[in-house]
Structures are given as structure tokens and as C-alpha cells.
Amino acid sequence: EVQLVESGGGLVQPGGSLRLSCAASGFTFSSYNINWVRQAPGKGLEWVSYISRSSSTIYYADSVKGRFTISRDNAKNSLYLQMNSLRAEDTAVYYCAREDGYNPGDIWGQGTMVTVSS
Amino acid sequence: QSVLTQPPSASGTPGQRVTISCSGSSSNIGSNYVYWYQQLPGTAPKLLISRNNQRPSGVPDRFSGSKSGTSASLAISGLRSEDEADYYCAAWDDSLSGYVFGTGTKVTVL
Numbered sequence: 001e002v003q004l005v006e007s008g009g010g011l012v013q014p015g016g017s018l019r020l021s022c023a024a025s026g027f028t029f030s031s032y033n034i035n036w037v038r039q040a041p042g043k044g045l046e047w048v049s050y051i052s053r054s055s056s057t058i059y060y061a062d063s064v065k066g067r068f069t070i071s072r073d074n075a076k077n078s079l080y081l082q083m084n085s086l087r088a089e090d091t092a093v094y095y096c097a098r099e100d101g102y103n104p105g106d107i108w109g110q111g112t113m114v115t116v117s118s
Numbered sequence: 119q120s121v122l123t124q125p126p127s128a129s130g131t132p133g134q135r136v137t138i139s140c141s142g143s144s145s146n147i148g149s150n151y152v153y154w155y156q157q158l159p160g161t162a163p164k165l166l167i168s169r170n171n172q173r174p175s176g177v178p179d180r181f182s183g184s185k186s187g188t189s190a191s192l193a194i195s196g197l198r199s200e201d202e203a204d205y206y207c208a209a210w211d212d213s214l215s216g217y218v219f220g221t222g223t224k225v226t227v228l
Contacts, residue, residue, distance in 0.1 A: 035217065037163075045155070045163065045206050047217035059216050095162055102169060104153060104208070104217060108162040 002026035002107055004096050009112030016086050016116070022079040022096035022109055030054075030074035033099040036081050038092035039111075048094070049081065064090075086116045121146060122207050122220035129226040130197045138223045140190045140207035146218055150210040152190040154183055157204045166205070167192060199227050 008020040022034070036048040049070040050059040058070055069082040079096055093113050097105040123141040130136040140152065154167035165174055167183035170190065180201075182193045190209075194201055207220035 037217075037219075044204075044222040045157075045208075045219040047208075047219060050216065061216050062214070097163075103165060103174065105155060105163060106165050106168075106174060108164070110162055 004098060004107055004109035006094060006096055006109040006112035009094065009114045011115045011117065012086055013118050014087060014116055017082070017084045018086065018114060020081040020083065020094055020112060020114070022081075024077045024079070024098075027098075027107075029072075029077040031100075033101065034072065034079050035097045035099055035104060036070060036079075036094060037097055037105070037108075038090075038094045038114075040089075040092040043092075046092070050099075051079070083114070086114075088116050090114060091116050121211060121214070121218035122209065124205075124207060124220040124223045126221070127224045127226065129228055131228045132197055132199065134197045135193060135195045136197055136225060137194075138192045138205055138207075138225070140192070140220045142188050142190075142209060142218070144188055145213040146188075146209040146211040147185065147190055148188040149212060152183065152185050153208045154181075154192045155206045155208065157206065159203070163206065194225070197227055201225060202227050 005023045012018050033052050035050045038046050038048050051070045067085045072079045093111040095111045096109045098107040128136050151169040155163040156166045157163045170185040171183045180196045205223045211218045
């Protein structure tokens with residue numbers, strides 16, 4: 001079965017750090033670009049970051065630039081999001097979403113919840 | 119902050135046709151493909167329309183997409199109760215070098 005499974009979410013204090021993971025299975029992970037997308041409670045979708053198949057191209061939303069770092073390990077079929085200097089407004093469900101170059105988000109994970117609060 | 123504008127809600131009775139608009143600019147919809155996602159309550163989004171008007175495998179032909187200039191629309195014909203969900207448009211934005219999503223539209227089947 002083709003799937004993405006996020007993990008690593010939780011409660012963290014403002015200014016703290018968290019590392020999210022996204023484990024891929026059922027497809028050739030190294031053949032796909034991946035995006036992180038988040039959704040604050042009761043709010044809409046917000047794109048966070050993109051990484052290409054070989055990690056050669058990376059993009060970030062302005063709201064997280066300089067604080068978040070996206071990376072991947074194709075040998076481990078895994079994607080990561082290192083989140084530093086977390087703020088209350090980063091509270092959201094974080095999804096990883098596969099992209100084949102034509103279809104961004106053809107497969108999504110179930111999401112992992114990040115809560116930034118003191 | 120959403121760059122693409124959608125109506126907050128839309129509704130119809132079973133069997134009716136509902137249309138959702140998505141307004142953007144020359145840097146996003148005007149120069150790139152539009153995608154539509156369906157998010158059922160409590161679940162992850164699902165790709166509904168790709169590259170303006172292409173339906174991924176498994177998506178019913180009741181769903182159709184179109185684009186003109188800096189706007190796009192999603193039409194749902196033969197509305198069914200299971201279509202109650204939030205719908206989002208999205209496009210790559212050349213100025214921001216990232217994807218932008220619409221504000222989202224909640225579809226209610228009366």
C-alpha cells in the first residue's frame with residue numbers, strides 16, 4: 001500500500017524545537033518530490049516547504065524561512081522537518097504530501113499535531 | 119496567509135450543480151496550473167483535480183475544473199451527501215517561489 005506516515009508532533013514551549021518525520025512506503029521514495037503542508041485548528045491549508053527528489057531544490061514559505069529546515073534520506077525512505085524557534089502561530093497539523101512533478105499532493109499522510117504553548 | 123480567494127461557503131440540494139470560484143493573480147493562477155483538493159471532516163486532503171481540469175484515477179466525473187486568466191473554478195454536478203467537505207484550490211506562485219492555497223470553501227448538501 002502506498003502511504004506516508006508522519007510522526008514527531010507534540011507539545012512544545014514557545015522558542016523550542018521539534019523534528020517531524022515522514023516515513024514513506026509502497027513506492028519509490030527517491031522518485032518523488034515532497035511537500036510539507038500545515039493546517040491550524042479550524043483554519044485552511046498552508047504550504048510550508050518543498051524538497052526535490054535529490055534534495056537539490058528546496059523552498060520555504062516566508063512564515064517559516066530561517067526557522068524550519070526540510071531534509072530527506074532516500075536510503076531510509078524518510079522526510080524530515082526540523083522546526084526551531086517555534087511560535088504559537090506554528091500550532092497546526094502538519095502533513096507531508098507526495099508530488100510527482102505534475103500532481104502535488106497526490107498522496108498525503110494522516111498528519112501529526114504540533115502544539116506550541118507554555 | 120492565503121493568496122487565492124474562494125467563497126467561504128456553497129450549498130445545494132442533492133442532484134444540483136454547485137460551482138466554487140478561485141481568484142488569484144498573474145504570478146500564480148495566471149501562469150501556472152491550478153489544483154483542487156477535497157478535505158472530508160477529520161481527514162487529510164485528497165487531490166481532486168490536477169493541472170486545471172484533469173481528474174486523477176478514481177475521482178468521479180461529477181467533478182470538473184476549469185481555468186480562465188487569473189481565475190479558476192470547480193464544478194460539482196449531481197451533488198451527493200458524501201460531497202459535504204471543504205474544498206481548496208492551489209497553485210504555484212512564481213513571485214513567492216512556493217505553493218499558495220485558497221481560503222477554502224465549505225460545501226453543504228441541504
